[in-house]
Amino acid sequence: MSESAKGHYTVEDRRKRVEERLKAVYALQVVDNKLVEIEFLLGELPLEFENLRDEIEGLDTRLRRLEEEKRNIEQELTKHHHKREELKIKLTRLEEQMKNVRSSKEFSVLQREIENITLDIQLSEKESRTLQEELNSLEKLIEETRRKREELQQRLVQKEKELKQIIEETRKEEEFLKKIRERYAERVRELDERLYRAYERIRRTYLNRRAVVTFERNACGGCMFLVPPQRQMEVRRREAIYPCENCGRILIDQDLAKEIEEHMKEIVEKRIVEV
Ligand SMILES: [Zn+2]
8 A cells, every 4th residue: 555545645645735835925925025116106107297297397497597588688678768868859950050050169079979979879789689589599599498388288188198097007907906915914823823823923024025935056045145055845746835944935936936936817807817
């Protein structure tokens, strides 16, 4: 009679039981990873939106400043215009006076005055031309800024729509994951209560919330410490559940991990409730 027939476990039976527990606890880990990812995503998404809104606000402030600058220049231009009007009236009057001049002294006084006023008019015209140039480029800048603001506003509206949709879909996925998490947790507890408690304890200990990890390039996927070849072989044989000697996280070989990850991906995508 073989050992198993007498009620003893063969190596193969033991391996199957270990595998079953590893599969269950890693499936739970995959679900938890996904939940952590979602939590992060939901925290990040509104940030992009906020940045866009800040950018628009910045442009509004800039536009207000540019408009004020424009108003000031326009006022300056009007002032110059009025000033020239007055000077021209004065000039006409002086020129009239020149026709009736009686002395050469009076003539030179009038002439000097006319020269001064003519010069003032020329100066004012020159300044007005400079101001007008400034006004032109300012108007161009205002136009460009308005267009950019309009573009951003449209992007904001689009983004808001997308964001709402993503949040809605993500919430649905989160709801589903929370529901199946209960079942997967229950499954681990049924198989091995101690394993479940260890899982929860390790998960709470580490920031990345990973209690079951693979080893990549001979290093523990959780703490990056070397996993000795002997331990790697033991993990691959699946004769027992082994922790990382450094961080205590439960080790799983990549083949088994990959198999479960693919399985869980399908479950999440197709919203299959199993266990
Ligand atoms: Zn480790």
